[in-house]
Amino acid sequence: MNQELELKKTLDEALEADLMDDDFYEDAQKDRYMTFGIDGQDYGIEILNVTEIVGLQDIAEVPDVPHFVKGMMNLRGNVVPVISVRLRFGLPEVEYDDRTCVVVVTLGSSTIGMIVDRVNEVRTIPEENISTPPQGGVVAAGGQFVTGLGREARSVTILLDLASLLDIQDQVNL
Amino acid sequence: MKPCHRWAISHRGNAWFTQMGSHTVIDDGDLEIFAAFVEEGGEMMDEVEPQLVELEQNSTASGEVDLETINSIFRLFHSMKGSAGFLELNEVVKLTHKAENLLDLFRKQEANLEGPDVTLLLQTIDLLRKVMDDLVESGRDDTYAAEVVDMVDRLQTSISAKASPGKEPPAPVVKDEPQGEAAPPPAPEPTPEPENAGPSYPGITITPEMHAKYMEEAEELLDASEQDLLVALNEENEAVNLAEALRCLHSFKGNSGFMGYTHLEKLTHKVESTLEKVVDGEIKADEKALTIFLNVVDTLRGAVADVAEDQGCDIETMQELHVELDGLLNKGKGDAMPKKSGFIPLSAMKKPAESAPVAPESPAPADTAPAGPPAPEPETAVAPIPAQENPAAQKATPAAPPGKKTGGSIRVDLSKLDTLMNLVGELVIAEAMVTRNPDLDGHEFENLDKASHHLRRITSDLQDVAMSVRMVPLAGTFKKMVRLVHDTALKAGKKVNLNLQGEDTEVDKTVIEMISDPLVHIVRNAIDHGLETPEERAGTDKPEAGNVTIGARHESGEVWITVSDDGRGMKREVILRKAIEKGLVDGDGSDLRDEDVYKLVFEPGFSTAASVTEISGRGVGMDVVKKNIEKINGRVDIKSTLGKGSQFIMRIPLTMAIIEGMLVRVGRSTYNIPLLSIREAFRPETGQVTTTPDGVEVVKLRDDMIPVVRIHDLYGIEPSFDKLDEGILVIVENDGISAALFVDEILGQQQTVVKGLSDYVGSPHGVSGCTILGDGRISLILDVATILANAATAPAMVVSQ
Numbered sequence: 001m002n003q004e005l006e007l008k009k010t011l012d013e014a015l016e017a018d019l020m021d022d023d024f025y026e027d028a029q030k031d032r033y034m035t036f037g038i039d040g041q042d043y044g045i046e047i048l049n050v051t052e053i054v055g056l057q058d059i060a061e062v063p064d065v066p067h068f069v070k071g072m073m074n075l076r077g078n079v080v081p082v083i084s085v086r087l088r089f090g091l092p093e094v095e096y097d098d099r100t101c102v103v104v105v106t107l108g109s110s111t112i113g114m115i116v117d118r119v120n121e122v123r124t125i126p127e128e129n130i131s132t133p134p135q136g137g138v139v140a141a142g143g144q145f146v147t148g149l150g151r152e153a154r155s156v157t158i159l160l161d162l163a164s165l166l167d168i169q170d171q172v173n174l
Numbered sequence: 175m176k177p178c179h180r181w182a183i184s185h186r187g188n189a190w191f192t193q194m195g196s197h198t199v200i201d202d203g204d205l206e207i208f209a210a211f212v213e214e215g216g217e218m219m220d221e222v223e224p225q226l227v228e229l230e231q232n233s234t235a236s237g238e239v240d241l242e243t244i245n246s247i248f249r250l251f252h253s254m255k256g257s258a259g260f261l262e263l264n265e266v267v268k269l270t271h272k273a274e275n276l277l278d279l280f281r282k283q284e285a286n287l288e289g290p291d292v293t294l295l296l297q298t299i300d301l302l303r304k305v306m307d308d309l310v311e312s313g314r315d316d317t318y319a320a321e322v323v324d325m326v327d328r329l330q331t332s333i334s335a336k337a338s339p340g341k342e343p344p345a346p347v348v349k350d351e352p353q354g355e356a357a358p359p360p361a362p363e364p365t366p367e368p369e370n371a372g373p374s375y376p377g378i379t380i381t382p383e384m385h386a387k388y389m390e391e392a393e394e395l396l397d398a399s400e401q402d403l404l405v406a407l408n409e410e411n412e413a414v415n416l417a418e419a420l421r422c423l424h425s426f427k428g429n430s431g432f433m434g435y436t437h438l439e440k441l442t443h444k445v446e447s448t449l450e451k452v453v454d455g456e457i458k459a460d461e462k463a464l465t466i467f468l469n470v471v472d473t474l475r476g477a478v479a480d481v482a483e484d485q486g487c488d489i490e491t492m493q494e495l496h497v498e499l500d501g502l503l504n505k506g507k508g509d510a511m512p513k514k515s516g517f518i519p520l521s522a523m524k525k526p527a528e529s530a531p532v533a534p535e536s537p538a539p540a541d542t543a544p545a546g547p548p549a550p551e552p553e554t555a556v557a558p559i560p561a562q563e564n565p566a567a568q569k570a571t572p573a574a575p576p577g578k579k580t581g582g583s584i585r586v587d588l589s590k591l592d593t594l595m596n597l598v599g600e601l602v603i604a605e606a607m608v609t610r611n612p613d614l615d616g617h618e619f620e621n622l623d624k625a626s627h628h629l630r631r632i633t634s635d636l637q638d639v640a641m642s643v644r645m646v647p648l649a650g651t652f653k654k655m656v657r658l659v660h661d662t663a664l665k666a667g668k669k670v671n672l673n674l675q676g677e678d679t680e681v682d683k684t685v686i687e688m689i690s691d692p693l694v695h696i697v698r699n700a701i702d703h704g705l706e707t708p709e710e711r712a713g714t715d716k717p718e719a720g721n722v723t724i725g726a727r728h729e730s731g732e733v734w735i736t737v738s739d740d741g742r743g744m745k746r747e748v749i750l751r752k753a754i755e756k757g758l759v760d761g762d763g764s765d766l767r768d769e770d771v772y773k774l775v776f777e778p779g780f781s782t783a784a785s786v787t788e789i790s791g792r793g794v795g796m797d798v799v800k801k802n803i804e805k806i807n808g809r810v811d812i813k814s815t816l817g818k819g820s821q822f823i824m825r826i827p828l829t830m831a832i833i834e835g836m837l838v839r840v841g842r843s844t845y846n847i848p849l850l851s852i853r854e855a856f857r858p859e860t861g862q863v864t865t866t867p868d869g870v871e872v873v874k875l876r877d878d879m880i881p882v883v884r885i886h887d888l889y890g891i892e893p894s895f896d897k898l899d900e901g902i903l904v905i906v907e908n909d910g911i912s913a914a915l916f917v918d919e920i921l922g923q924q925q926t927v928v929k930g931l932s933d934y935v936g937s938p939h940g941v942s943g944c945t946i947l948g949d950g951r952i953s954l955i956l957d958v959a960t961i962l963a964n965a966a967t968a969p970a971m972v973v974s975q
Contacts, residue, residue: 057950058950058951058952059952060843060844060944060951060952060953060954061843061889061891062931062935062938062941062954063888063889063890063938063939063940063941064938064939064940064941065935065938069935071952072931072932072935072944072952073952074946074950074951074952076596076597076600077595077596077597077598077599077600077946078596079929079930079931079932079944079946079952080932081931081932081934081935109933110932110933110934111932112932112934166934168934168935168936
């Protein structure tokens with residue numbers, strides 16, 4: 001829980017810093033990724049879309065939706081749908097632990113929560129360090145959502161395309 | 175820039191104010207209006223000033239005057255004059271009018287704009303500012319009367335110097351002046367400006383917001399004028415109401431002119447002129463005249479709607495109306511005056527003698543005489559309110575702080591209110607999380623308890639307030655019925671007294687929208703079919719005019735909107751016969767209760783063919799009633815006594831945003847079943863349940879066999895109980911179809927705020943929305959209608975007997 005709070009703080013600071021400098025808003029958000037872990041692998045999404053990170057909450061199941069949509073949660077009085085990124089990747093579900101978090105993102109007019117195993121940090125990955133995803137073969141789970149690979153000194157972050165990750169119409173069975 | 179728009183509303187509420195004259199001491203409410211006026215005026219002047227300066231620079235540089243800019247400055251002064259006129263700020267009117275006259279010369283290119291003129295205009299603006307500031311301070315506009323007179327003189331001198339003697343002698347200018355017509359040239363003929371003004375005035379961009387505002391206010395104004403016209407028809411104080419109608423129309427005209435809708439402006443102008451004659455007693459306010467006026471209002475309303483959709487307008491109707499109005503004008507005047515004069519909107523509120531043009535120069539000093547209550551006038555019908563208010567106002571004002579006050583009402587985006595509601599709901603949960611925090615268990619904190627108690631009270635008050643914000647009184651909807659009753663009665667050849675009761679009853683805004691149509695149908699039916707003709711009534715002991723009462727009241731957590739008539743009542747046999755003919759009733763229907771029989775009139779297609787029988791016409795459009803009311807979780811009851819009349823009761827939940835539901839648990843999930851569709855709930859005994867050969871479980875309840883719908887199967891969740899006799903069956907009913915929903919247990923009954931599911935998940939099957947429970951968890955609201963419809967399509971699902 002503490003770790004989550006810390007991360008939240010980092011994120012808030014990052015977002016705040018961005019907002020404070022209007023002129024550099026675009027620039028400041030550019031190349032910055034919110035990273036999270038699924039099944040031991042790091043993934044990143046553009047920070048632009050991330051609104052907040054909350055702890056796992058009670059989720060009401062909803063019928064008649066794709067299996068990766070876990071249901072609805074209450075985010076300060078707003079009813080927000082929640083998906084499990086694990087299930088979306090076609091991975092088996094695991095027990096939620098104290099590091100399981102919900103990353104709340106905004107895409108278009110929808111606010112959606114994404115359950116991830118853990119939230120890591122906000123990373124700056126300059127464009128030149130991003131290579132296109134290898135053709136053919138899937139690098140890791142969720143291969144079809146990959147926009148690029150962010151190379152860093154010791155690790156590789158898989159950058160995801162949020163739009164296709166969240167696309168509810170695309171119900172490709174994994 | 176947009177004063178007319180705002181005035182329109184504040185004005186009506188303060189209709190009596192004008193009666194008091196401009197130099198009467200005003201009360202707080204009006205101070206507020208003045209403050210708003212001053213604010214707008216200030217904005218306007220801020221706009222004019224740079225334009226003037228620019229104008230001067232350009233004209234000195236090139237020797238040419240930019241007509242566009244002059245026009246736009248002219249408009250701004252004109253708008254300000256209009257607003258000031260409404261508020262009877264004579265000093266401001268005088269100044270702006272003069273400035274307008276001067277600008278008019280430049281506008282018509284009868285003179286060239288020169289440096290000194292600009293200076294003069296700027297000085298005028300400065301003086302206006304002073305006057306306005308003082309207005310807010312003291313509530314008077316005549317403090318600087320002397321300076322105003324001086325400035326007016328200077329402007330006049332300038333005008334006289336400019337105007338070529340032959341064309342425009344100074345004298346007529348002065349004479350014309352007080353008429354203060356809203357449309358620049360007094361002639362009723364198409365005016366040159368509006369035509370080339372196009373969709374908007376030069377220099378002013380009509381933003382979508384302004385447009386929206388215009389639409390909204392146009393509607394209100396037209397509604398209001400319609401009301402007044404109708405009241406004028408029926409009641410004695412017709413002059414007062416006509417004058418109010420006139421004012422509304424005038425505001426509307428101003429707005430339309432501002433927006434550049436010349437066709438609307440012209441027609442309104444014409445009807446205004448005619449109405450004015452009626453007010454002055456030159457034309458008789460008979461039925462025919464009022465019908466024409468009402469037609470005009472209708473046409474205008476239609477035209478406004480067309481404008482909204484960017485469509486052309488119905489010029490033909492308008493032309494016809496123009497002709498009709500002309501006819502009316504001529505009839506009233508015998509040999510018509512050669513030229514219609516423009517008019518002062520306020521004159522309507524004064525007695526005719528006073529409405530005669532007031533030359534600004536001479537009466538100005540007279541006006542500054544100590545303010546007193548308005549001298550008794552013949553038309554003191556308006557006076558009741560001022561009479562009460564006036565002394566109070568006079569007393570109150572000195573004490574009232576001169577500062578700008580806010581209040582009244584504002585328009586707020588509904589989505590903002592929703593957000594507010596959300597946050598308040600969350601606050602309530604958060605409060606519980608803090609004050610009932612498990613960390614506090616087993617400890618006694620006296621001060622903390624006190625503080626939490628305090629907090630709880632505030633949050634619950636806050637919740638009430640937040641809820642009440644969405645509530646709107648029914649008065650607006652009811653008032654629309656006045657016109658409807660008038661028209662329907664006329665058409666049906668019946669005499670009707672309409673009584674409105676409980677107009678102040680408040681319901682949710684969304685509810686208002688939904689009940690409008692049903693109310694129209696019910697009222698129309700009550701008059702058309704419920705009430706007897708005057709001849710028929712003459713044969714009974716009832717008065718010749720039928721009574722229709724529309725009422726609203728709170729009743730057991732619902733709002734009841736009732737429409738009662740004292741007509742002939744509904745005939746059970748006639749309805750039943752028809753229903754059996756149409757195949758709506760099986761058997762002879764003798765087992766049906768009267769009320770159920772009456773309700774057959776809501777069945778679609780019930781009576782379409784049979785306007786022959788006296789009662790059957792009631793079916794037309796009545797299915798809409800039921801549908802709409804059910805959409806907002808309400809229901810309609812009918813009571814009727816043969817020969818005495820009928821009563822339709824629309825029972826509507828206070829708000830659509832709140833649902834009264836039964837909370838049930840299935841496995842780990844909580845669901846909300848709308849209470850309205852629940853008939854009963856029970857734990858079945860083993861013998862009660864049978865399984866049909868095709869695998870459908872049916873429960874026998876008294877004489878009915880009701881199919882069982884297992885919620886856990888429907889939603890694919892893990893239940894606590896699988897055997898029917900371990901859980902609970904909730905019998906739900908909709909449209910005559912029943913089903914037994916199998917749930918684990920009933921948690922209780924609760925009123926909760928309804929929320930839509932996110933667009934992201936669309937609308938899952940069998941779920942109509944969700945609510946957030948007191949503990950912050952989400953529960954889905956079952957869509958009983960869909961569940962039942964699905965159950966019904968399954969084979970052998972509805973087994974009767």
